[in-house]
Amino acid sequence: MQDILTALRGKTEQAEVYSLEEESTLISFEANVMKSARVEQKQGTALRGTVNGRLGFTAAGGNVAKEKLINNLLASAQYADKVPISFPSATPGPEVTTYDPALADVPFSRLVEIGREIIATLLEADTDAKIGVDIERGLTQWSLCNSAGTQTSRKTSSFSISISVERVRGDDVLLIYDWVNGISLTDAYREAVQRLGAKIELAKKSASLVAGRMPVLFSPTGGLVLALPIMQATDGKSVQRGISPMSDRLGQTVFDRKITLWDDPTLVGRPGSGSHDGEGVPCRRKALVQQGTCNSFLYDLKTAALMGAQSTGNGARGIFSPPYPSPSNLVMEAGKSSLPEILAGIKHGLLVEFALGLGQGNTISGAFSNTLGLAYVIESGEIIGRVKDVSLAGNIYEDLREVADVSQESDWVYGQIRMPYILLPELNVTCKS
Amino acid sequence: MDRDRIQSALRASRADYTEFRSETRQVTRIVYLGRRLETVDTISDEGGIVRALVRSGGWGLSTFNSLDNLEHRFDQAYESARVVQTDPINLAPVTFAHDEIRATLGTDFRQIPLAQKKGLIESYNDILLSFGRVVDTQAVYMDEFITLTYANSEGAFIVEERPMVTVYLVATAREGSNVQRAADGLSVPAGYEHVLGMEETARKVAQRAVDLLSAETVVGGVYPVVCDPKLSGVFIHEAFGHLSEADFVYANPQAQEMMVLGRQFGRDILTVVDDGGLPGMRGTHRYDDEGTPTRRTELVRQGVLTGRLHSRETAARMGEAVTGNARATGYRYPPIVRMTNTFIERGQTPFEQMVSDIKLGVYACDAIGGQTMLENFSFSAGYGYMIRDGRIAEMVKDVVLSGNLFSTLQKIDAVGDDLTFSHFGMCGKGQGGGLPVSTGAPHVRIQDVVIGGR
Numbered sequence: 001m002q003d004i005l006t007a008l009r010g011k012t013e014q015a016e017v018y019s020l021e022e023e024s025t026l027i028s029f030e031a032n033v034m035k036s037a038r039v040e041q042k043q044g045t046a047l048r049g050t051v052n053g054r055l056g057f058t059a060a061g062g063n064v065a066k067e068k069l070i071n072n073l074l075a076s077a078q079y080a081d082k083v084p085i086s087f088p089s090a091t092p093g094p095e096v097t098t099y100d101p102a103l104a105d106v107p108f109s110r111l112v113e114i115g116r117e118i119i120a121t122l123l124e125a126d127t128d129a130k131i132g133v134d135i136e137r138g139l140t141q142w143s144l145c146n147s148a149g150t151q152t153s154r155k156t157s158s159f160s161i162s163i164s165v166e167r168v169r170g171d172d173v174l175l176i177y178d179w180v181n182g183i184s185l186t187d188a189y190r191e192a193v194q195r196l197g198a199k200i201e202l203a204k205k206s207a208s209l210v211a212g213r214m215p216v217l218f219s220p221t222g223g224l225v226l227a228l229p230i231m232q233a234t235d236g237k238s239v240q241r242g243i244s245p246m247s248d249r250l251g252q253t254v255f256d257r258k259i260t261l262w263d264d265p266t267l268v269g270r271p272g273s274g275s276h277d278g279e280g281v282p283c284r285r286k287a288l289v290q291q292g293t294c295n296s297f298l299y300d301l302k303t304a305a306l307m308g309a310q311s312t313g314n315g316a317r318g319i320f321s322p323p324y325p326s327p328s329n330l331v332m333e334a335g336k337s338s339l340p341e342i343l344a345g346i347k348h349g350l351l352v353e354f355a356l357g358l359g360q361g362n363t364i365s366g367a368f369s370n371t372l373g374l375a376y377v378i379e380s381g382e383i384i385g386r387v388k389d390v391s392l393a394g395n396i397y398e399d400l401r402e403v404a405d406v407s408q409e410s411d412w413v414y415g416q417i418r419m420p421y422i423l424l425p426e427l428n429v430t431c432k433s
Numbered sequence: 434m435d436r437d438r439i440q441s442a443l444r445a446s447r448a449d450y451t452e453f454r455s456e457t458r459q460v461t462r463i464v465y466l467g468r469r470l471e472t473v474d475t476i477s478d479e480g481g482i483v484r485a486l487v488r489s490g491g492w493g494l495s496t497f498n499s500l501d502n503l504e505h506r507f508d509q510a511y512e513s514a515r516v517v518q519t520d521p522i523n524l525a526p527v528t529f530a531h532d533e534i535r536a537t538l539g540t541d542f543r544q545i546p547l548a549q550k551k552g553l554i555e556s557y558n559d560i561l562l563s564f565g566r567v568v569d570t571q572a573v574y575m576d577e578f579i580t581l582t583y584a585n586s587e588g589a590f591i592v593e594e595r596p597m598v599t600v601y602l603v604a605t606a607r608e609g610s611n612v613q614r615a616a617d618g619l620s621v622p623a624g625y626e627h628v629l630g631m632e633e634t635a636r637k638v639a640q641r642a643v644d645l646l647s648a649e650t651v652v653g654g655v656y657p658v659v660c661d662p663k664l665s666g667v668f669i670h671e672a673f674g675h676l677s678e679a680d681f682v683y684a685n686p687q688a689q690e691m692m693v694l695g696r697q698f699g700r701d702i703l704t705v706v707d708d709g710g711l712p713g714m715r716g717t718h719r720y721d722d723e724g725t726p727t728r729r730t731e732l733v734r735q736g737v738l739t740g741r742l743h744s745r746e747t748a749a750r751m752g753e754a755v756t757g758n759a760r761a762t763g764y765r766y767p768p769i770v771r772m773t774n775t776f777i778e779r780g781q782t783p784f785e786q787m788v789s790d791i792k793l794g795v796y797a798c799d800a801i802g803g804q805t806m807l808e809n810f811s812f813s814a815g816y817g818y819m820i821r822d823g824r825i826a827e828m829v830k831d832v833v834l835s836g837n838l839f840s841t842l843q844k845i846d847a848v849g850d851d852l853t854f855s856h857f858g859m860c861g862k863g864q865g866g867g868l869p870v871s872t873g874a875p876h877v878r879i880q881d882v883v884i885g886g887r
Binding site for chain 2: 033042059060112242243245322397428
């Protein structure tokens with residue numbers, strides 16, 4: 001790495017070398033039986049550099065031919081746009097543990113055991129279910145050095161389990177997923193199994209619904225319908241491009257006071273945590289939305305430079321793309337009411353567990369219109385059964401201005417965002433019957 | 434890759450079946466976001482995968498960037514396969530070939546200077562930006578050249594060049610908090626000449642984004658819907674095609690019952706085909722990623738379920754013939770059952786006639802995306818128009834179609850005489866992002882579709 005940086009001296013004004021090495025193990029169960037095991041080895045190098053202020057990029061996977069990489073970078077910088085970017089010098093960040101050495105020592109047989117346990121437990125909930133489980137353990141080491149003197153490397157460990165349950169009865173199909181992740185092997189997967197078991201149970205009964213406007217309760221997973229447009233709107237790149245509806249609303253009240261969304265890279269044991277981002281900028285915790293007010297956007301170095309702002313330490317990167325702004329761990333702040341209390345207050349409404357077509361529509365505008373993959377009817381405070389062929393539509397910039405309640409309970413959704421239950425007083429629900 | 438090294442490693446493998454696949458890949462990307470050139474870069478990548486089958490165990494895989502110690506990777510795959518414990522896996526028989534498939538490009542994009550490619554995509558981007566109220570764009574030029582080597586312990590040795598050239602254009606128009614997008618593009622395994630002359634595409638994209646600003650959101654309800662070929666093609670791929678993939682049914686007796694061959698799925702006007710051999714399309718290859726020759730497979734013939742798509746494993750398990758549909762998303766992933774080029778066969782109803790007897794309906798065009806939960810589906814049209822008294826009327830936006838696959842296929846009551854393919858599809862099944870596919874269809878009319886809306 002240092003030798004590439006040295007070779008770029010004189011050819012570029014600023015330069016940066018990023019390299020990644022990764023080893024992972026994945027075991028897969030399909031339709032209730034173990035199907036395959038995979039070992040993966042990954043390595044790659046990415047370069048950035050400025051020539052006459054123009055910021056070039058290139059990358060290579062596999063064995064790096066140094067000369068070719070450097071030539072590709074210089075060609076890129078010749079045609080690229082000017083960006084007033086400064087690579088950061090070495091600056092300390094918060095101390096966050098990202099690596100659990102014990103993970104590497106977990107025997108393969110333990111991973112297989114976990115898979116079997118998950119399948120056995122879910123088969124108790126429904127003997128006809130076909131369960132798929134992927135268990136993945138990864139160990140990553142990335143290194144970054146730049147011409148401003150940053151020279152850093154980080155080891156991270158990751159452990160994730162994804163579970164799918166498929167149940168076919170006649171023409172009736174139930175397909176549900178859950179996902180847990182962390183930097184260590186914990187028994188968080190048992191909670192996921194419990195959640196899935198509860199969903200299978202509830203979906204056994206079916207219910208019907210009359211279309212119209214009604215209170216809608218979003219589960220943590222269902223709540224992605226509402227969270228996704230906020231995530232897109234607070235992405236510094238959307239702001240810089242002028243397509244974020246929140247771009248000119250910093251400091252203004254946009255949503256109900258019950259809505260607060262954190263970006264928190266300091267959480268213990270989360271894979272999104274870290275002391276520095278992929279560009280060597282220190283990470284920090286910040287509210288994107290605070291009590292309904294638009295508070296902060298997420299920037300990497302480039303979008304910050306173009307906006308005349310500071311990087312918020314959210315420069316994420318893989319090997320093959322230039323860095324981009326991305327949240328670390330998102331946390332939607334929990335509320336004061338318990339879920340049973342919230343349910344008890346709903347006379348007639350809908351519980352949304354899983355929406356199809358997330359991000360397919362004009363999400364950035366705040367509009368959502370989704371068919372529901374899994375939803376339940378609530379009558380007099382009770383969840384009475386699954387309803388199908390239902391869809392939901394609205395716009396978060398109107399419908400999140402009044403939030404009826406937010407639950408104490410919250411869960412990680414797809415390992416990315418921690419969400420409570422959110423109750424909206426009234427949304428339009430369309431259905432076939 | 435060195436042929437002797439691969440073949441000797443295959444011979445030395447202790448697994449019952451072993452295969453090797455490697456890729457070298459060179460990609461050039463030029464991306465404009467609005468007035469800014471986001472990136473112009475060339476990246477290179479190489480890597481491989483060894484997949485081993487041990488009958489008393491299961492599948493073992495090793496994927497890697499470093500091709501140095503190949504024997505070690507073969508060992509890793511074998512050792513991984515040994516620890517798996519599953520029912521014995523068999524592979525359907527295939528006659529394998531030694532073959533070399535060279536790309537035939539009109540104008541080889543690798544010979545075009547970067548400055549010229551940049552000039553091309555910049556000119557399209559300028560067209561998008563020339564429309565007032567277009568506040569943002571995304572204009573992407575990409576070319577990719579992959580050289581793939583595939584070999585297995587049953588005698589296949591295939592070298593294939595896989596080129597792809599892509600132009601993708603997005604316009605975002607904005608008026609206060611009203612933000613609207615329109616997109617179109619082309620991506621084909623062919624030469625540079627295919628992405629020249631797309632000025633009209635750029636103009637249409639920009640105009641549509643602007644027009645959508647003044648379109649009303651469709652009023653939710655149940656309508657007769659005429660889908661344009663783009664949307665119909667995505668619909669048949671997403672809503673029906675995935676159920677025809679044998680890995681969905683082979684281990685699930687209930688699913689087999691649901692997808693039993695001979696079941697009436699639609700009226701006799703409906704025929705659905707997957708064909709990996711159609712020239713020049715995104716899902717086209719001479720062999721799939723298990724070395725099986727590709728072919729035409731009729732999934733539905735005149736309304737009746739007649740076929741499904743297989744890998745060697747699913748074909749053996751179900752006692753059916755291989756179809757050449759085992760495809761992998763690059764060297765990091767094993768092949769799984771995937772579609773290639775999937776389409777609804779040409780029908781007989783002219784478009785005007787389809788619309789003429791609709792009193793109140795929706796003409797849904799273009800697909801932003803689609804997702805299915807097997808029987809349930811949801812599709813977002815890019816834009817649409819109301820149909821009033823047999824005529825195309827005002828433009829509407831946020832048109833999302835949803836429903837149950839089985840009842841919806843039965844309600845297709847007209848298939849157009851205008852089969853059109855679209856070449857942009859990325860299918861996102863399983864791991865590792867998108868796999869190139871083409872989809873095709875004529876205009877299709879469906880009765881009683883739920884359209885979400887406010």
